[in-house]
Amino acid sequence: MRIALRTSGGRGEYELAGQQGSVHASDLFGREMSYEITPEIVIPGRAVAIVTEKQGKPRIRLQEQQTTTHFYRLLAAVLLLPKPKRELKQTHGALLLRRDSYSMTAINVDVSAKTSSGVVLRPTDLLVENADNKKQQVSVVERMGRIFRLWAAASGQSTPFAALVLRHKEAIGDAAANHKTIEDAADEIASALHTDADPLPLAERAMGLVPIITRPVTERTAAEEPLVSLFAEDDHRTPMEARVERVKQWRQLAVRGADGAKFRQSVRQVYGARCLFSGQRLPKTEVTETAGVDAAHILPWSRYDVNSVTNGICLDKLCHWGFDEGVVRLSFDRSASTYMVDVPGQMKAAAKKAGLDLEYFRRLAGPVPASRLPADRAHWPHPEYLEELNKFMFGSSA
Helix, strand or coil: CEEEEECCCCCCEEEEECEECCEEHHHHCCCEEEEEEECCEEEEEEEEEEECCCCCCEEEEECCCCCCCCHHHHHHHHCCCCCCCCCHHHCCCCCCCECCCCEEEEEEEEEEEECCCEEEEEEEEEEEECCCCCEEEEEHHHHHHHHHHHHHHHHCCCCHHHHHHHHHHHHHHCCCCCHHHHHHHHHHHHHHCCCCECCHHHHHHHCCCCCCCCCCCCCECCCCHHHHHHCCCEECCCHHHHHHHHHHHHHHHHCCHHHHHHHHHHHHHHCCCECCCCCCECCCECCECCCCEEEEECCCCCCCCCCCHHHEEEEEHHHHHHHHCCCCEEEEECCCCEEEEECCHHHHHHHHHHCCCCHHHHHHCEECCHHHCCCCHHHCCCHHHHHHHHHHHHCCCC
16 A cells, blocks of 8 residues: 555645555545554654545545645655655756655555554655656665664764754654654754755764665666566555564664674573573584574664663574564563463464464463573563564554
């Protein structure tokens, strides 16, 4: 499913189109939209998708305009992208990511949640292009990972620029979510950097960070099929499958860099290279080049310290795969003060349909022996992190 720019004359209009699993865009018409940037950052959109009376076309309309703007502008401000235009015909230039020099022509979204009156949409990828037929994909996960890193650096500094970065963070985290305040905060950062191009690499340098280039920044042409297929309107995955995929993307991002390497080493050390689920101890030895266990993040996104040992568990390769794919779940029983392993009901049904053998994971189900946990209780998995992850992936904390 995607929010797409229709350029049939004039400024262009945005509409909600396509489907995800069995959910069609038309099923969401008339529901107030909110936008899940990360599972803990949900911004009210104060907008609805409707079918216009005169033309009978599906369009997105704002419910009020005093504190609200269209999603393409809001998302650009959140991600610290230069301000885009709706008028694709008016966008030109060799440099695609420059203020008013590109349009956001498609925003891939997952259906995170829906009720009778509202829907939460999770943006995943953006297609940006200009009238000179230059196109580029922007990953929301990768971009937000860099934003989190920028916020964390600013929290440890007391410079005027750090204050601007923290103002951006506060505006996005404000429950009232004034879209124009978020835009103003992003504009102040770009203005302080004296740029109308992409401000994020410059902001990273200003905060003493080495810019992370997670993929080659290449501007593609419309003839490239991989980019076109990425923004197809129909996504046949179920919302649950999409949630699992997003968690995997966040986890892949979280393990990169020096912080990720330190996290891996620390988790393996406090667990003694023992898998929490299976109990197998698989350290690196003189005859093995690598350990047989991994450090797995619980929450790969967080307002907390993502790379804290309490946000990790030590798992062997197969259990790590099962944990990342949602095949096996770890929860905390507060009444018994015990960690529990189980195979979620949703996965049992999906595995039966796909012919996936879950017997190995079924044998792991039950309470986790305390002997497998770190000797220091302060290093045990944080129950709140597990509850937040399970609520996101499975709709419940246990």
